[in-house]
Amino acid sequence: MKILIINGPNLNMLGIREPSIYGKQDYNTLVEFIKRSAASLSFEVEIFQSNHEGVIVDKIQAALGVFDGIVINPAAYTHTSIAILDALKAVDIPTVEVHLSDINSREDIRKHSFVSMVAKKTICGHGFEGYKMALEYFTL
Numbered sequence: 001m002k003i004l005i006i007n008g009p010n011l012n013m014l015g016i017r018e019p020s021i022y023g024k025q026d027y028n029t030l031v032e033f034i035k036r037s038a039a040s041l042s043f044e045v046e047i048f049q050s051n052h053e054g055v056i057v058d059k060i061q062a063a064l065g066v067f068d069g070i071v072i073n074p075a076a077y078t079h080t081s082i083a084i085l086d087a088l089k090a091v092d093i094p095t096v097e098v099h100l101s102d103i104n105s106r107e108d109i110r111k112h113s114f115v116s117m118v119a120k121k122t123i124c125g126h127g128f129e130g131y132k133m134a135l136e137y138f139t140l
């Protein structure tokens with residue numbers, strides 16, 4: 001199983017940005033956590049982060065025929081990006097959406113997710129563990 005992990009804007013600032021919401025561990029620690037989680041399932045993963053919407057769209061398009069699944073934390077683009085939604089629809093690769101925080105219990109602007117319209121499952125509020133739960137979806 002080959003899974004593409006996509007992390008959106010500002011997730012590279014983990015450990016620095018709003019630690020009371022996102023925790024004190026940095027992005028590299030998240031990457032290592034995802035790698036260990038994937039290895040425990042014998043999955044191959046590529047982990048990608050970008051702060052740019054179009055770059056994320058390009059990455060999703062390039063996943064066609066290459067990856068069996070996508071795990072995406074679109075970060076702020078969750079709530080704004082029809083372009084990312086359309087790219088996920090276009091490639092039609094099974095996708096699981098992850099959020100470190102529980103977007104449903106935060107500000108109203110975070111309660112709507114465009115990506116949820118295409119995601120097979122949305123996992124939020126479980127911190128790093130959510131990425132492992134998302135990978136486990138692909139064992140079902």
Ligand code: DQA
Pocket residue numbers: 009010011073074075076077078098099100101102103110
């Ligand atoms: C986030 C939640 C989003 O609302 C926010 O814009 C992020 C991170 C999360 O992982 O909890 O950047 O996707």
